[in-house]
Ligand SMILES: Nc1ncnc2c1ncn2[C@@H]1O[C@H](COP(=O)(O)OP(=O)(O)O)[C@@H](O)[C@H]1O
């Protein structure tokens with residue numbers, strides 16, 4: 030199994046010297062989907078931003094983030110432009126904010142693809158349509174003529190996923206990509222996301238506050254609690270034999286939810302089995 034990214038003692042501090050993210054170390058293997066789970070405020074987004082070199086002013090990353098043998102934390106501005114999008118991509122919750130409101134989606138799609146590749150406009154358009162169809166955007170040619178505000182939140186999130194994966198990045202970090210959407214749309218989009226990522230040979234990191242969401246997608250799960258990774262396991266081991274009390278708490282909450290569902294639906298309880 031090839032390693033794709035190694036995070037080595039990565040921590041985040043602020044100007045006052047407070048540590049917001051405790052030193053974290055883990056390795057992401059090619060084509061193994063990693064889930065990062067933790068409650069709101071636990072440090073998930075800081076970790077993603079630190080890996081991407083996108084921490085806000087006043088926050089500082091320490092340690093090493095090794096990608097293809099290079100420490101990304103040593104990147105200059107130009108090197109980051111080369112790395113982001115093409116090698117490593119970040120998908121955030123609020124896609125609306127990521128698009129230019131005054132430009133058609135087609136132009137944004139094509140501009141992004143042309144910046145990173147040397148394929149011509151027509152080929153870019155074809156690729157855009159292909160990727161959009163794979164995330165279930167109906168009549169992509171027509172949707173691409175829209176401005177961002179003309180699409181729903183779910184459609185924009187699909188656009189963002191398609192645009193990101195069109196570039197075939199080695200690694201995609203998706204930070205709560207579907208949290209703003211209803212749960213049926215969420216699981217729909219995530220399964221298409223995972224399929225398209227595999228097709229485009231991208232490795233996926235999925236960040237969520239919801240263990241249930243991550244469990245269906247991830248091969249491995251890192252649990253983060255109060256700025257610290259408290260557990261890192263293969264998904265099935267974590268589910269069967271959680272090691273940390275916080276992971277057990279997350280699992281119990283989950284199981285209580287499905288127990289309640291089963292009770293309401295008059296079903297026998299399967300809540301403690303898989
Ligand atoms: N720009 C910032 N300056 C200072 N503290 C921050 C900043 N951004 C986030 N934090 C703090 O770092 C912690 C982790 O935040 P974050 O990574 O956004 O959490 P999560 O994504 O898990 O909800 C929180 O306590 C938050 O208040």
Ligand SMILES: [Mg+2]
Pocket residue numbers: 073074075204205
């Ligand atoms: Mg966050």
